[in-house]
Amino acid sequence: MQEEDEAAFVPVQGCPDRQRWDRLEAAQVQRAYETAVGTERARADTAGGPHSTLRKKKPAAPDDEEARFFASPTGVRLLQRVTLAATVVFDVTGTDGLGKLVRFMELSRLGNHVAHSRGWLHKFSLATMEQMTAFESHVLARLKAGLKTKLVITLCLDETFHPRILLVAMEPVSGFIFVEKYADKRDAETWIAALKESMEGLEVEVVQVTSDQAKALLYVANEELQAQPSPDVMHVQHDMAKGMTLPLLSQERKAQKAFEVAVAATTAFQEALQAAQREPRSPGRSPDHERQVAEALERQAHAQATLEQATANRKDARQTVRDISKEYHPYDLETGEIRTDRALESKLAELLGKARDIVKRTELPQRCVDSVEKAGRVFAAMVNTLGFCHRVMAEHVATLSVSAALQTAMLVFLIPALYLRRAAKKAPLAKTRDAINKVAQDLLDKLYSTPAWLELDDATRSIVMKNAIWCADLFQRSSSCVEGRNGQLSLYHHALHRLSDAKLHALTIIHNYFIRRPDGTTAAERLYGNKHEEMFEWLLCRVPVPPRPAPHNARGAANSRRKLERSSAPPSTVQTAVLLAA
Numbered sequence: 001m002q003e004e005d006e007a008a009f010v011p012v013q014g015c016p017d018r019q020r021w022d023r024l025e026a027a028q029v030q031r032a033y034e035t036a037v038g039t040e041r042a043r044a045d046t047a048g049g050p051h052s053t054l055r056k057k058k059p060a061a062p063d064d065e066e067a068r069f070f071a072s073p074t075g076v077r078l079l080q081r082v083t084l085a086a087t088v089v090f091d092v093t094g095t096d097g098l099g100k101l102v103r104f105m106e107l108s109r110l111g112n113h114v115a116h117s118r119g120w121l122h123k124f125s126l127a128t129m130e131q132m133t134a135f136e137s138h139v140l141a142r143l144k145a146g147l148k149t150k151l152v153i154t155l156c157l158d159e160t161f162h163p164r165i166l167l168v169a170m171e172p173v174s175g176f177i178f179v180e181k182y183a184d185k186r187d188a189e190t191w192i193a194a195l196k197e198s199m200e201g202l203e204v205e206v207v208q209v210t211s212d213q214a215k216a217l218l219y220v221a222n223e224e225l226q227a228q229p230s231p232d233v234m235h236v237q238h239d240m241a242k243g244m245t246l247p248l249l250s251q252e253r254k255a256q257k258a259f260e261v262a263v264a265a266t267t268a269f270q271e272a273l274q275a276a277q278r279e280p281r282s283p284g285r286s287p288d289h290e291r292q293v294a295e296a297l298e299r300q301a302h303a304q305a306t307l308e309q310a311t312a313n314r315k316d317a318r319q320t321v322r323d324i325s326k327e328y329h330p331y332d333l334e335t336g337e338i339r340t341d342r343a344l345e346s347k348l349a350e351l352l353g354k355a356r357d358i359v360k361r362t363e364l365p366q367r368c369v370d371s372v373e374k375a376g377r378v379f380a381a382m383v384n385t386l387g388f389c390h391r392v393m394a395e396h397v398a399t400l401s402v403s404a405a406l407q408t409a410m411l412v413f414l415i416p417a418l419y420l421r422r423a424a425k426k427a428p429l430a431k432t433r434d435a436i437n438k439v440a441q442d443l444l445d446k447l448y449s450t451p452a453w454l455e456l457d458d459a460t461r462s463i464v465m466k467n468a469i470w471c472a473d474l475f476q477r478s479s480s481c482v483e484g485r486n487g488q489l490s491l492y493h494h495a496l497h498r499l500s501d502a503k504l505h506a507l508t509i510i511h512n513y514f515i516r517r518p519d520g521t522t523a524a525e526r527l528y529g530n531k532h533e534e535m536f537e538w539l540l541c542r543v544p545v546p547p548r549p550a551p552h553n554a555r556g557a558a559n560s561r562r563k564l565e566r567s568s569a570p571p572s573t574v575q576t577a578v579l580l581a582a
Contacts, residue, residue, distance in 0.1 A: 028073045070113040076545060079114045083546045084128065084539060091125045092132075093502075093510050095495035098122060114546040124546065129506040131542045135535055136509050143528040144202055151527070152470075154208040154230075155195075156479040159186045159219050160486035162493040166504075167194055168482045172210070173473045174526035175481060180508045182501065188219040195220070207392065208385075212475045214379060230385045231378045232479045233328050237321050239378075244317035247364050252314050255307040262303040266296040305547055315538075317358050320351055324508060327351070328382055330389055330475050331416040333423060336439045338416070341387035348379040389475040396471055402464065406452035413447035416440075418472035458485030485511075509535075 069075040083105075090101045098118050105116035115121075155173050155178065162167045165186050170181035179199040183190050209221035210230040221229040273289035306358045327347045332339055355372050393415060397407045417440040424436035447453055456464065492507070493499050499507075511525045525531055 132509045139532045146530045151204040152478045157211045157484045158482040170482050172481045176523040176527040188216040191220045210479045228388045231381045233477045236375050236378050239375035240321050243368040248314040252310040255310040259303040259307045262300040266300045269293045269296045334417045336443050341383045345383045352376045393471040413443045414468045415471045417443035
């Protein structure tokens with residue numbers, strides 16, 4: 001839909017001196033001409049169009065309501081909306097490509113009224129992505145100008161390959177993507193340049209960087225951003241599982257196979273013994289079936305004991321890996337009490353000792369020992385991150401203009417309750433989620449009964465809650481948001497075999513400004529705290545109105561429709577006779 005102040009004429013591509021009517025403007029003038037009264041020239045003057053063009057324009061047949069509708073201004077707007085929606089859904093954000101988009105136009109019969117060749121749809125898609133880039137620049141400038149305070153955020157950084165290096169940086173709470181671009185290298189200099197470009201003109205402070213502890217990412221966090229490097233607990237668990245769980249699972253499978261062989265041998269010897277007891281004794285020395293059965297039972301018992309021990313070892317290793325995630329929280333999930341960095345350090349040391357004991361007891365190879373030690377070296381960074389988060393929370397709460405009693409209540413009751421609610425959503429079992437939510441509700445009940453909270457007015461409570469939410473979201477122990485984004489982009493690349501820079505940028509814009517969570521907010525709105533225009537409606541005012549199909553395409557579409565109508569009609573008498581004769 002073109003804006004009212006836009007020109008009625010647009011230049012013809014390749015012919016700057018020639019001009020033609022915009023399709024929507026032409027439809028509006030034609031409708032005004034048809035509904036006006038008087039002579040042809042008077043009606044043309046009333047409509048505001050050239051008399052010679054309007055006089056030669058033939059209206060659609062009276063019985064063709066579909067053609068008449070799509071020739072009207074309302075129909076042209078609908079064609080533009082449907083074409084733009086199909087392009088955004090099928091081509092820009094989807095992996096179907098232009099082939100299915102063309103097929104959709106044909107099956108929906110919109111191809112009878114709008115251009116739908118591959119060449120034109122490709123140009124239309126490029127124009128759509130170009131306007132999406134313009135929308136991003138427009139909205140981002142307004143959102144940055146509307147910020148009243150400095151953004152204090154955490155960043156999750158990661159790289160992926162398909163096959164080029166792709167850098168991704170995302171704010172985990174809002175889900176806003178700051179960096180998503182291909183690069184020739186993934187060193188610290190490349191990362192720093194990408195982050196500076198994405199944050200240009202924005203007053204932002206990155207206080208924490210969650211990553212897989214790659215050297216370049218650590219340098220960016222420590223030297224460039226002066227932020228706390230937070231390790232991704234998933235990578236720690238991966239290294240620990242790689243050193244214990246997988247090798248022990250292999251041992252368990254071998255023990256299971258040995259046990260099955262022992263059971264089969266025991267069964268065979270027992271059947272031989274029963275057969276010997278039923279049949280008369282043959283001449284000569286007979287086998288000692290009873291001794292064979294006893295030895296087979298002994299071997300079976302030993303194999304069973306080995307299997308049980310292997311299963312126990314594997315379960316111990318698996319539980320050790322899970323306990324790393326369970327303990328790496330700023331608050332105890334079972335009681336809601338604050339977990340200090342010293343308590344975490346003691347617990348992680350205990351888990352590392354248990355892992356070393358399992359590796360030694362099961363006589364795993366040196367590569368397994370190295371993998372466990374690799375995970376153990378990250379424990380110190382995990383302890384530092386926990387201490388950092390508690391320190392920043394306390395400093396942030398101390399800056400609020402509230403009583404000391406309320407500050408204590410926030411640190412002991414409110415912030416832990418909000419964090420536990422977030423942790424409960426990620427728990428794998430329903431009973432675990434219910435248990436964590438119950439602890440969180442008990443903490444909130446204690447908060448609501450404190451005099452410091454009861455004395456607050458609604459405005460102050462809103463401010464306190466907003467700051468408590470920020471504190472609860474501070475501790476970010478996983479970069480799963482960028483890991484999931486990398487997986488999504490890999491699927492796009494797998495389907496399309498190539499992601500151009502324009503396509504990748506369009507996908508980033510879709511993620512930041514178009515996709516909405518159940519609460520109705522986009523990632524940009526959650527990050528900046530302000531609403532912005534609806535991207536699709538913005539595009540409707542700026543993406544060109546689709547032209548009519550070329551004459552040969554229109555005839556081809558009409559012929560196809562007539563063939564379809566003839567094929568669906570009952571055969572005539574002559575056709576039936578011909579078929580019977582054949």
